[in-house]
Amino acid sequence: MDRIQAMTVFAEVAKLGSFVSAAEQLSMSAPAVTRAIAMLETQLNTRLFHRTTRRIRLTEAGQQYLSDVKRILADIAQSEAAIAGVQLLPKGTLRVTAPVLFGELYVTPIIVDFLRDFPEVNVHGYMNDNVVDLIDTNIDVAIRISKPKDSGLYASSVGHVQKVTVASPDYLAHAPKLTTPEDLKQHTLLYPSDFTEPPVWNFKRNGKTVAIRLQPRFECNQNRSTIRAAKAGLGITRLMSYQVADAIESGELVNVLEEYNDIKLPIQVISLEGRQNLEKVKKFVHYVKNALAKDTYLNP
Structure with missing residues (x-):
């Protein structure tokens, strides 16, 4: 047997x-x-x-x-x-991973729609800012903000984001001038960090990287806390554009130093070769592509 x-x-x-x-x-x-x-x-x-x-x-x-x-x-x-060419409805357990805040804002609504449409599917969501190994964790679909480095992965781009520098209008109204990355040394800085690397922000000027070493007043390993501090007028922070998109649109935060923004990073939907043809994976990837392609902030 x-x-x-x-x-x-x-x-x-x-x-x-x-x-x-x-x-x-x-x-x-x-x-x-x-x-x-x-x-x-x-x-x-x-x-x-x-x-x-x-x-x-x-x-x-x-x-x-x-x-x-x-x-x-x-x-x-x-x-x-x-x-065999037989069309089956997706069923079984689908394991999905995404960065924490991106997963909350963008991926969870897609999962909700997917579960409503396919009642025989269960989803295990793993929201994690660290890159997890798809084989070791039995992940079916990963949404990552970077290019895949493993040739054994099947990936397609569904949008892009980039790092942006933001502060509240109240803070900027009473702060020193801010026209170049070097001016940040005169400002109060809020640094989203995992405390494993020295605090540095990288900017682009004339095609070259400008690294600004920081002395933050507030460091935190949770992006939401850093965003809240920035909204409260405590200082300047630098995060992925999708993380502060709503705050910029509402006027709570202002995008500064835009001409020095770093390169754009692709949003990739990724699965292992061999799994991308499973019906549950194919259908979910289609849902992700369809939903994110309609988002004008991710695909301006």
């Missing part, structure tokens, strides 16, 4: 809570079902079920393995259907 068939047996036993019932459902003998589970347990070197004379139940390892098995079997079914 191959691994995939054994996984199918395992999933059925877990679903029905009985070796005998699983055997009947799969048109197999009870001993064959027992052998399939024993084979998996040997290969995994762990027990998948607690067995008593009256009932069986999953071990902790079995519960974790069942989640992976369901995803693998669903992916195989979707992949085979796609190759």
